[in-house]
Amino acid sequence: MPTMLAKNADILVTMDGERRELRDAGLFIRDGVIEQVGPTAELPGSADRVLDLRGQIVLPGFVNCHHHLDQTLTRNIPAGQNTNLFPWLRAHYRLWAARTPASARTATIVGLAELALTGCTTAFDHAYVFQNGCRVDDQIAAAAEIGSRFVVSRGSMSLGESKGGLPPDDCVEDEDVILKDSQRAIEQYHDPNPGSMLQIALAPCSPFSVTADLMRESARLARQYGVGLHTHLCETLDEERFTLQTHGLRPVAYMETLDWVAPDVWYAHAVHVNDDELRLFAEKGAGVSHCPSSNMRLASGIAPVKKYLEAGVRTGLGVDGSASNDSSGLLAEARMALLLARLKIGLLPPEGPETVLSTSDPLRAGEWLTARAALEMATLGGAAVLRRTDIGSLEPGKCADFFTLDLNTVGYAGGLGDPVAATLFCAPQTARYTVINGRCVVEDGRIATVEMEPIIEEHNRHAADLLRDAVAV
Numbered sequence: 001m002p003t004m005l006a007k008n009a010d011i012l013v014t015m016d017g018e019r020r021e022l023r024d025a026g027l028f029i030r031d032g033v034i035e036q037v038g039p040t041a042e043l044p045g046s047a048d049r050v051l052d053l054r055g056q057i058v059l060p061g062f063v064n065c066h067h068h069l070d071q072t073l074t075r076n077i078p079a080g081q082n083t084n085l086f087p088w089l090r091a092h093y094r095l096w097a098a099r100t101p102a103s104a105r106t107a108t109i110v111g112l113a114e115l116a117l118t119g120c121t122t123a124f125d126h127a128y129v130f131q132n133g134c135r136v137d138d139q140i141a142a143a144a145e146i147g148s149r150f151v152v153s154r155g156s157m158s159l160g161e162s163k164g165g166l167p168p169d170d171c172v173e174d175e176d177v178i179l180k181d182s183q184r185a186i187e188q189y190h191d192p193n194p195g196s197m198l199q200i201a202l203a204p205c206s207p208f209s210v211t212a213d214l215m216r217e218s219a220r221l222a223r224q225y226g227v228g229l230h231t232h233l234c235e236t237l238d239e240e241r242f243t244l245q246t247h248g249l250r251p252v253a254y255m256e257t258l259d260w261v262a263p264d265v266w267y268a269h270a271v272h273v274n275d276d277e278l279r280l281f282a283e284k285g286a287g288v289s290h291c292p293s294s295n296m297r298l299a300s301g302i303a304p305v306k307k308y309l310e311a312g313v314r315t316g317l318g319v320d321g322s323a324s325n326d327s328s329g330l331l332a333e334a335r336m337a338l339l340l341a342r343l344k345i346g347l348l349p350p351e352g353p354e355t356v357l358s359t360s361d362p363l364r365a366g367e368w369l370t371a372r373a374a375l376e377m378a379t380l381g382g383a384a385v386l387r388r389t390d391i392g393s394l395e396p397g398k399c400a401d402f403f404t405l406d407l408n409t410v411g412y413a414g415g416l417g418d419p420v421a422a423t424l425f426c427a428p429q430t431a432r433y434t435v436i437n438g439r440c441v442v443e444d445g446r447i448a449t450v451e452m453e454p455i456i457e458e459h460n461r462h463a464a465d466l467l468r469d470a471v472a473v
């Protein structure tokens, strides 16, 4: 059983029950599991692999709760640069449907590489477009190549334009096919055990791209196997108008009729949620993936994150995209969460709080999201959203998932009075090491498990092909 000693870190953020931050500390790891956390002097003196982390901060691996790795093929396309969600989706659906298994591979590796370089060790991919011979198996194989801890959805779209949905008919699938393949993916791949490197979720895309029947049937199937359920919800006011017009209900009320407000469910975005709906999430145990960059990029709105945290709603972070971000940078996303929560308290009602008190008034001190709370959302929060107790903190018995940042950089210079908060207040830096399951996926700031240059080259070729073909059509 291989061992690893990570020692001499200037500071190590545990996110344990006491939220300890240890000085001159490290970890001892055996077979992908943390055996000891503590001051370097108290750790074993040697191991099969030794990382000297002098001058670095160690953080628990970040958990990404919402992403579409395929979209790294369609970042920043001109037709989608200056629109909100619905026209943005219309500009992209056919591009995503035209991808191939080969381009799905490079997209997955590129996205997971960027995630790993920005501290992410567990990523959820909301895959939902399966055309042109693509299967969820493509993403699964690529995630194993790079070595990320992976949760992936056999997601779906079934409500085409001719039936009142948003996606074109040639981008949606037959519901029988979806459910059959969902069951296959679960049976073939889902590992529910502690330390699992691969789990499956079911994720019908959104209220405007699947039928009520498919939502119900997906929930029935997921609950039969104990896998998670995920969808986009309350992302935009256009979505709210859609469910009001189609079902006579606000999105959350519509979800309730489908038995989709429950502890095994988490939603992406949850921006346009009122206080009653927010309490319902807390009461029923539904979780939220906050995606601040995407919400800003598409002018969707600002999610009430601070209220979620106060109400006890499981809340994690997602980079979303990455055609609506257009990045897979999770450290930057945590910083965006910090900044956007602050913007929200400075706005006037109805977006902001209903008070005329200055934002500096002591009575409003509790409204401020702190850097440590944002880091907690990126780690323990994400783990809770994915219903994982084996990740999110650095403690004996937990998965050996962590990343380090060099403190002696231009970016942090002058800000090291509080190095933990500097990781979010100062500009996001690239991870020096990212260790997943006891294995270095990032080493000295570079991906160590696959050779990235040829993959980036191939990926750019696939992306150019997609755009060229789209123009030709």
Ligand SMILES: [Zn+2]
Pocket (backbone or CB within 6 Å): 066, 067, 068, 126, 232, 268, 320, 321
């Ligand atoms: Zn999304």
